[in-house]
Amino acid sequence: MMDNWLKTSLLLCIFGFLKEIRPSEPYVTHFLVGHWKNFTTNEVYEQIYPVGTYSTLALLVLVFLVTDYVRHKPVIIADAAFGIAIYSILIWGQGIPLMQFMEVLYGGFMAGEVAYYTYIYASVDRDKYQMVSGHTRAAYLVGRCTSGVMAQVLVSTNAMDYLELNYITLGAMIAATAWAFLLPPTKSSIYFHRDKSIVPSQVGEERGEASIAEEPPQGRAARAFHFLWGDLKAAYTNMSVVKWSLWWALATCGYYQVLSYTQVIWEEIIQESGQQLYNGAVEALYTIIGALSALALGTLPLRWAVLGPPALASCALAQAATIYAIATTNDLWLAYACYIICLAAYQAMVTIASSEIAKQLKEESFGLIFGMNMFIALALQSILTLVVINWLKVPPRGQFVIYGSYFAVLGAGFVLVTLYSMIKGDWRGVTFKSLWLPKTQERAAASQ
Numbered sequence: 001m002m003d004n005w006l007k008t009s010l011l012l013c014i015f016g017f018l019k020e021i022r023p024s025e026p027y028v029t030h031f032l033v034g035h036w037k038n039f040t041t042n043e044v045y046e047q048i049y050p051v052g053t054y055s056t057l058a059l060l061v062l063v064f065l066v067t068d069y070v071r072h073k074p075v076i077i078a079d080a081a082f083g084i085a086i087y088s089i090l091i092w093g094q095g096i097p098l099m100q101f102m103e104v105l106y107g108g109f110m111a112g113e114v115a116y117y118t119y120i121y122a123s124v125d126r127d128k129y130q131m132v133s134g135h136t137r138a139a140y141l142v143g144r145c146t147s148g149v150m151a152q153v154l155v156s157t158n159a160m161d162y163l164e165l166n167y168i169t170l171g172a173m174i175a176a177t178a179w180a181f182l183l184p185p186t187k188s189s190i191y192f193h194r195d196k197s198i199v200p201s202q203v204g205e206e207r208g209e210a211s212i213a214e215e216p217p218q219g220r221a222a223r224a225f226h227f228l229w230g231d232l233k234a235a236y237t238n239m240s241v242v243k244w245s246l247w248w249a250l251a252t253c254g255y256y257q258v259l260s261y262t263q264v265i266w267e268e269i270i271q272e273s274g275q276q277l278y279n280g281a282v283e284a285l286y287t288i289i290g291a292l293s294a295l296a297l298g299t300l301p302l303r304w305a306v307l308g309p310p311a312l313a314s315c316a317l318a319q320a321a322t323i324y325a326i327a328t329t330n331d332l333w334l335a336y337a338c339y340i341i342c343l344a345a346y347q348a349m350v351t352i353a354s355s356e357i358a359k360q361l362k363e364e365s366f367g368l369i370f371g372m373n374m375f376i377a378l379a380l381q382s383i384l385t386l387v388v389i390n391w392l393k394v395p396p397r398g399q400f401v402i403y404g405s406y407f408a409v410l411g412a413g414f415v416l417v418t419l420y421s422m423i424k425g426d427w428r429g430v431t432f433k434s435l436w437l438p439k440t441q442e443r444a445a446a447s448q
């Protein structure tokens with residue numbers, strides 16, 4: 001007999017895997033400007049893609065609250081169903097307005113990930129959270145790699161063209177929607193349907209007194225917002241959470257900009273040079289390299305409290321350099337290599353940042369705090385898109401110079417944070433040896 005939590009984890013992982021099977025995604029720009037749709041690159045990056053960013057931002061809060069209110073499963077099903085609609089429009093739709101509508105749905109699709117990630121916390125016991133998060137992360141990676149490799153092989157062998165890849169994606173979205181019905185419904189949720197048992201044991205010192213001493217607020221919504229506010233306050237008054245979250249949000253904003261618009265640059269390069277695209281392979285490679293580096297960094301017993309700021313600074317500066325290179329090169333291979341380094345570096349550091357943030361939080365508030373950080377990232381991304389693309393109408397290469405500078409400023413900021421902590425004395429007595437956690441402490445941390 002399989003344990004219940006293991007069964008839930010498996011069901012969730014298969015869903016997560018199916019949802020990542022989107023082999024057409026690395027080629028979506030090429031598809032939109034190709035003879036299938038005949039858009040110009042200008043139309044794609046000025047009129048179509050920005051809608052997705054704005055829509056994700058607009059829908060994130062709504063989806064977060066609705067998810068908590070209706071308890072996950074309906075939102076997960078709807079999310080996958082949005083995937084069906086998106087790829088149906090991509091395949092059969094024509095014209096800019098319809099593609100903009102597709103981007104609105106894509107925003108919902110991205111925002112809907114919240115339901116999938118918070119489902120864990122409502123469906124398995126606390127002591128299994130970490131294990132199940134590990135499983136879903138692995139499912140995501142395997143899905144993305146499979147998808148990238150599949151895309152590359154099918155295209156390189158001429159077995160399929162870029163339109164036909166969309167049929168595979170559509171098939172996977174249909175399968176994911178059907179699979180979502182198998183997920184066990186959750187009985188509790190974190191804010192609107194809080195499990196009674198969570199309240200006394202988990203309401204911590206800060207907010208416990210207040211909420212018990214005062215008359216409890218009337219109504220479910222008021223209570224939900226009360227808990228929500230308490231979690232936000234507890235998290236963002238912690239300096240360590242603030243520092244890592246700041247990098248998390250700023251770097252994620254830049255990461256999504258690079259992710260969304262780099263295909264436009266590759267497209268420009270091949271239009272001049274007539275080279276073949278290897279976007280699928282590149283997608284698979286950066287996913288694998290990012291995951292392996294994250295794993296390696298995560299296993300080393302490094303003292304991140306000290307090493308954090310200089311590591312984040314180096315990561316951002318390396319990203320700045322690679323993005324400048326992408327902005328200026330005419331060599332597709334160099335652009336690919338820089339893209340892989342830039343994204344893999346982000347993936348490795350963001351994993352460390354996430355776990356450093358998570359260490360300081362109660363499990364129930366993971367969803368909220370990461371949702372909040374995501375919201376900040378999206379808000380910044382929307383501002384950046386609005387100013388750089390829709391207002392100043394900077395061409396793609398110019399945009400990448402701006403994104404490179406953005407990371408340079410982020411890196412410089414964390415150099416300052418590092419210097420500040422040195423002046424403050426955090427580095428006093430720090431030797432090469434003391435950057436590693438001693439064995440005993442490591443074991444103590446592991447057994448906690």
Ligand SMILES: *[C@@H]1O[C@H](CO)[C@@H](O)[C@H](O)[C@H]1NC(C)=O
Pocket residue numbers: 035036037038094
């Ligand atoms: C796109 O343009 C090509 C060549 O100009 C044409 O053959 C094709 O039918 C067009 N496709 C659409 C969807 O308009």
